[in-house]
Ligand SMILES: Nc1ncnc2c1ncn2[C@@H]1O[C@H](COP(=O)(O)OP(=O)(O)O)[C@@H](O)[C@H]1O
């Protein structure tokens with residue numbers, strides 16, 4: 001039995017959904033189907049999840065919601081009309097969209113979570129009906145009934161591990177395909193909470209582990225995971241096989257094609273993942289497997305980069321001699337409820353790297369004020385935009401000279417680095433760099449490592 005997940009681009013309109021239908025219909029093992037909300041149909045299109053978040057904000061602000069509601073309904077109507085679905089199905093979807101703003105929510109974040117989750121929730125209901133209408137019986141399964149219990153973080157929830165017992169009890173003996181909306185679960189109090197953005201991949205991995213699937217197929221709009229983001233370099237080399245840890249590091253550092261948290265359930269269950277293209281389903285795609293099953297001919301498997309960071313640079317002489325110094329910094333971060341991503345340090349310097357999306361200005365101001373007052377640094381600099389490049393490969397373990405090979409093309413092109421961190425993970429080297437130099441650096445490293 002396979003668990004298959006289709007991303008937003010694979011479900012953006014009727015034409016795409018017909019391809020999805022054919023893929024599932026061609027293999028009886030594709031039994032459990034996790035779906036995203038309709039995604040972008042073209043470059044500047046807006047994902048239904050983002051439309052729903054606009055609707056949520058308008059509801060919070062008590063401004064006019066008529067237009068945005070119409071736009072959301074239109075996305076589902078277009079899909080239903082493509083398959084000439086009976087009108088009653090649309091009436092049910094419309095009613096649920098209208099009802100969203102009438103309900104009571106525990107907080108604004110829970111409101112946003114419930115609105116956002118409806119992208120998947122409504123799509124899964126519609127898809128089950130479309131598939132049945134096309135002659136492949138399918139049943140909608142609410143994540144509540146599948147047993148997806150999550151903790152109380154409304155917009156970045158994690159699964160409670162007790163969920164797996166319940167998921168394992170899902171009845172697979174029926175002849176119907178089971179259609180499960182991705183991206184969200186329910187808290188113990190019964191509220192909807194979503195995973196972080198892109199989180200339908202996580203639902204797919206959870207279902208694959210909970211049901212001990214033979215394979216987790218993740219369908220998207222590219223034929224492989226490439227050694228570098230294809231938006232930076234055209235026609236990069238595809239990766240045929242990679243290890244779980246390689247994928248985790250690469251997706252953390254910018255390979256948006258697969259959510260970094262979705263690797264964890266796969267590792268725990270030893271589930272093989274196959275990334276495939278909805279528009280070219282016969283292509284083999286990329287397999288993500290345990291490290292023992294990957295043969296490495298090259299040191300580097302992939303190069304990822306992300307601009308989503310900010311950094312705080314701190315300099316003070318004899319910083320390394322002061323007992324409890326790091327603890328003081330961490331206490332200040334805790335006081336402002338700030339989590340950090342990395343903290344590389346030298347004898348007199350420290351850089352703290354943050355994920356910008358997890359910070360608000362008030363936290364930044366408070367943290368800087370307290371560090372200035374309590375730590376009295378010689379220099380304190382806030383870098384609002386900071387990029388990380390991650391060079392990843394199981395083949396780099398114990399490999400002499402890997403760092404030189406990576407850094408030398410940068411010095412040749414006069415690209416300076418703000419930070420180099422090697423050793424914390426044996427399979428990766430992390431570089432800190434100014435955002436405007438990031439793509440140039442990625443290209444230089446790619447050309448050095450992959451084109452010989
Ligand atoms: N290394 C990479 N290999 C392949 N795709 C990548 C890579 N890095 C970033 N991407 C981007 O990820 C996109 C697929 O992810 P996403 O848009 O989330 O798809 P989905 O709608 O299927 O969830 C690709 O179209 C591509 O632009």
Ligand SMILES: N[C@@H](CC(=O)OP(=O)(O)O)C(=O)O
Pocket residue numbers: 006007008009036037039047049050119182183196197198199200201
């Ligand atoms: N629809 C959600 C969850 C998701 O996984 O979407 P996609 O498959 O389009 O990345 C989002 O936009 O975040």
